[in-house]
Amino acid sequence: MIEISPRFFRHSPNLLARTAFFVILSLLLMALDSRFKYLGGVREIFSVIVYPLQKLAQVPMSMYDAASELFQHSEIAEENVHLKQQHLVDKGQLLRLRALEAENTQLRKLLNATQRIKNKATVAEILRVPHDPFNRKVLLDKGSMSGIEAGQAVVDDIGVVGQVTRNYPLASEVTLLTDRDHSVPVQVVRNGLRSIISGTGREGVLELRYMAINTDIQEGDVLVTSGIDGVYPPGLPVAVVSQIDRNPNYIFARITCMPVSGVNQNRQLLILSTPAPRAGTPAEATKMKSRQEARRQ
Amino acid sequence: MTLANSPRHEILMPVKGWFIMLSLIVALLLNLVPLTGTARTLQPDFVALVMLYWYVNEPQRVGISMAFWMGLLMDLSNASTFGQHALGYSVMAFMALVFNRRVGIFDGYKQAPQIGLVLLSGQIVTLLAALFAGSPFPGWNFFLGSIVGMLLWPLLSAILRAPQKLWSASDAR
Numbered sequence: 475m476i477e478i479s480p481r482f483f484r485h486s487p488n489l490l491a492r493t494a495f496f497v498i499l500s501l502l503l504m505a506l507d508s509r510f511k512y513l514g515g516v517r518e519i520f521s522v523i524v525y526p527l528q529k530l531a532q533v534p535m536s537m538y539d540a541a542s543e544l545f546q547h548s549e550i551a552e553e554n555v556h557l558k559q560q561h562l563v564d565k566g567q568l569l570r571l572r573a574l575e576a577e578n579t580q581l582r583k584l585l586n587a588t589q590r591i592k593n594k595a596t597v598a599e600i601l602r603v604p605h606d607p608f609n610r611k612v613l614l615d616k617g618s619m620s621g622i623e624a625g626q627a628v629v630d631d632i633g634v635v636g637q638v639t640r641n642y643p644l645a646s647e648v649t650l651l652t653d654r655d656h657s658v659p660v661q662v663v664r665n666g667l668r669s670i671i672s673g674t675g676r677e678g679v680l681e682l683r684y685m686a687i688n689t690d691i692q693e694g695d696v697l698v699t700s701g702i703d704g705v706y707p708p709g710l711p712v713a714v715v716s717q718i719d720r721n722p723n724y725i726f727a728r729i730t731c732m733p734v735s736g737v738n739q740n741r742q743l744l745i746l747s748t749p750a751p752r753a754g755t756p757a758e759a760t761k762m763k764s765r766q767e768a769r770r771q
Numbered sequence: 772m773t774l775a776n777s778p779r780h781e782i783l784m785p786v787k788g789w790f791i792m793l794s795l796i797v798a799l800l801l802n803l804v805p806l807t808g809t810a811r812t813l814q815p816d817f818v819a820l821v822m823l824y825w826y827v828n829e830p831q832r833v834g835i836s837m838a839f840w841m842g843l844l845m846d847l848s849n850a851s852t853f854g855q856h857a858l859g860y861s862v863m864a865f866m867a868l869v870f871n872r873r874v875g876i877f878d879g880y881k882q883a884p885q886i887g888l889v890l891l892s893g894q895i896v897t898l899l900a901a902l903f904a905g906s907p908f909p910g911w912n913f914f915l916g917s918i919v920g921m922l923l924w925p926l927l928s929a930i931l932r933a934p935q936k937l938w939s940a941s942d943a944r
Contacts, residue, residue: 489835493865496839500861501900503843503854508904513853520847524803527796528848531803602805604849605814607909608901611850640850647850654906675907 514640521642528601528613528645594747596620601645610653610673612636614743617644625705627746633711633734634658634699635743648743651712651733652677660712661700665690668700671713671731680713682729687720689727697731707746711735786829786935794821794931795841803848812912815920818845819863819893823886824931826867827874838864858900863893879925887921 506512598614616622618641626638628648636656640647649656654675660682661668667690671680685691695715701708713731720727798817806814818841825833842857849856866889867874874885894917902908 489865489868492835493861496835496861497858499839500842500854500858503857504852504900504904507853517847517853520844524844524848527800528803531800532805535805600805602803602848603811604851605802605806605811606849606851607913608855608904608906609851613848613850 517640518642521645525642525644529615532601596622596745596747597742598622598646598745599742608675610650610656610675610677611639612648612650614638614646614648614745615644616745617642617646619643621747622646622745627706627710629710629744629746630735630742631744632736633713634706635735637705638745646745651680651735658706658712659700659702660697661708662691663696663698664692667691668702669697671697678732680731680733682715682731683726685727685729686725687722687727691715691718691727691729693718696734786825786832787938788832790934791825791829791832794825795837798822799841799844799848802845812915813919815916815923816890817920819860819890820886820920820923820927821931822860823863823867823889824928826864827871827882827886828928828932830868830871835861835864835868852901852904855897855900859893859897862896863889866892879928882928883921883924886924887917890917890920 503513596616598616598620601613601615603612614622614628622638622641624638624641624646628635628638634651636648636650636653638646639649650673651658651671652673652675654673657670657672659668660671669682669685671682674681682691682697693715696711697713697715699706699708699710699712711734713733715729716732717730718727719729795818798821801817802814804814822833822838822841825837838860839857842855842860843853845856845860846853870885870889874882877885891914894914898909898913
């Protein structure tokens with residue numbers, strides 16, 4: 475006997491099964507993406523589809539910018555005067571800085587130390603701040619076609635913003651300092667104390683974890699990158715200590731910090747090119763290795 | 772309200788496939804508009820809204836796979852874990868398809884609370900998935916987008932129905 479269900483009920487019986495299929499597929503993708511990071515290629519293909527839409531969505535913003543520029547002539551004149559004064563002040567400081575830099579290179583040469591490598595930098599614009607409360611990331615409009623690689627540091631004019639974690643052909647994904655999974659090795663300017671600062675997933679809140687209660691740290695201390703990781707060049711401002719909670723019931727102090735860079739205010743960011751070279755292998759180790767290889771041959 | 776007055780029982784031309792596609796692309800575009808501050812918290816998920824419209828009004832034309840693929844596109848443009856939105860959208864699609872006959876009896880204003888409930892459950896599923904993955908709770912205003920979406924529903928369904936009405940009218944002449 476052939477049962478023909480009317481068209482009206484056609485899709486009902488297996489609706490649950492199909493939903494279950496897609497739910498399981500989604501869960502599988504989430505596991506693959508977050509635990510094993512297998513989906514780079516798939517993401518790249520999708521990113522090329524989404525990129526034109528992202529650019530198009532920006533059009534109203536850039537049109538607004540252009541329009542407001544037209545009406546801002548008087549403001550610009552005022553700003554110009556102000557900037558000229560600022561320029562003079564800066565020039566004086568720059569001269570001093572140059573003198574110091576020259577002196578520094580001289581001293582380093584004398585000490586036979588490795589010279590700090592000047593980082594090249596690429597300016598990129600924020601393409602999109604995702605509307606997703608679960609991760610702190612932004613998309614920039616420069617990608618692997620402009621030579622951006624995953625792992626590069628991203629800064630603004632005040633301090634560190636984050637790190638490039640994924641690169642697509644035309645865009646790149648930056649994980650911000652405040653992301654839950656992001657850490658930066660830092661150093662306290664006042665006394666040179668080294669530590670690691672981590673994001674909390676909340677906006678504008680960073681944390682110094684695993685610092686003993688009696689650690690010499692004060693509210694208002696400025697933290698800069700220590701450069702030990704080989705990702706961030708040393709000396710970039712990262713955060714200011716905003717609150718310290720030394721509760722003797724716990725082993726560690728709760729140290730809350732505020733990032734100095736303003737991700738929410740800037741449209742342009744700077745991507746620093748590949749980090750300074752890692753410290754070379756100690757001479758002893760390379761000798762041992764070559765000896766072992768010689769023995770093998 | 773008699774059945775004959777309800778929008779579902781107007782006789783309309785069947786919707787054209789390209790129109791569904793176009794509406795989804797426009798919705799994605801609206802989701803991608805870079806907003807800041809309060810506007811960003813209040814920004815509803817247009818893709819979810821437009822998809823729900825099609826699931827409620829044209830259940831024969833759209834399958835759950837559409838929700839899945841749109842979810843993947845949203846995940847990518849949001850830089851979130853792959854599958855996070857896809858999961859939420861699939862569940863929303865399921866609910867909309869189960870409830871579409873019931874929701875279809877009402878007109879736009881009375882549909883809104885039910886749609887709000889579907890949007891909210893989709894968000895809760897996404898939230899649970901993220902919490903299991905170890906994210907912190909994002910705060911209650913995470914759900915404001917759904918409420919704004921609910922308020923926008925009558926307007927949105929009127930806009931999406933307009934071209935179909937036009938086609939039907941031109942055909943009748």
